[in-house]
Structure formats: structure tokens, C-alpha cells
Amino acid sequence: MRIRDALPSDEADWRVLWRGYTEFYETVLDEEVTAETWRRIFDGGSAISCRVAEAEGRLLGFATHVLHACTWTLAPICYLEDLFVDPAARGAGAGRALLEDLVALARERGWARLYWHTRAGNVTARRLYDRFATADDFVKYRIAMKG
DSSP: OEEEEOOGGGHHHHHHHHHHHHHHTTOOOOHHHHHHHHHHHTOTTOSEEEEEEEETTEEEEEEEEEEEOOTTOSSOEEEEEEEEEOGGGTTSSHHHHHHHHHHHHHHHHTOSEEEOOOOTTOHHHHHHHTTTOOOOSOOOOOOOOOO
16 A cells, blocks of 8 residues: 555546545535546645545555644644545555654644544544544534635
């Protein structure tokens, strides 16, 4: 298995994984949002990046992350926004490898923090996440304005 930056040629495979990810979270996104997300991944002016897990020429999963400034640190921090592994590939270490890769990038690039969230009931993901960090006591609030 190899972890690397997403390439424009990965789009078809990424879209299959992305569809599985949005279905897992029981959400439907407009095609325009999906297309713009993919475009932003390759836009040098965008804060969004994507790493992929690949084996035998096939994408197994992805980690979309956003690097941003923080009022509590001098160095930027990284928000892991999306992490998904193909259900057929789960248990082979792709999720762990994607997280380890982001931790290594954070250290190498001097990011002050790597953080993410998941649903409280996502037991499978939390088993993995608990190996990396301890969940804190913050409660998330969200006001949706527009998609």
C-alpha cells in the first residue's frame, strides 16, 4: 500500500469512494459540490488537499484535509475533514496508514495540530481514532446557511 497526493487521473476512482462516503453519512451532495471539491484539491490557492491510499493501482481510501491559520498558535493547523476507506478494503490498514501519513506530514511541515471529529456512534472509526488521540470534551455547534 502506498499513500500519496491525489492526482487528477484519480478522479473516477475518487468519485466512487466519495459516493460511498456521502452514502455512509446519509447525505446527497449536488454534482456541483462534488466537482468543486475535486477542483479545489488541485487549486494551489485552496487550503484543501487530499491524500490517497493505493494498492495494485486501485484507490482504497482518501483523507481530505484543510490547512488553516489558528488564533492560538503561530503555525498552521490541519483539519482532517473527510476520511474514508472502501468497505471491501477495510481491515487492511488503509485508514491507519492515512492517519499515520497525516501525522508524519504535520511533524515534517511544522503544523501545530491535527484534528478531526466523527459521529459519536461511529464505533468502527472511533476504535481507530482512539489509537491516535483522546476525544476531548468539546461539543460541536453548527448553523447551516447554504450548501
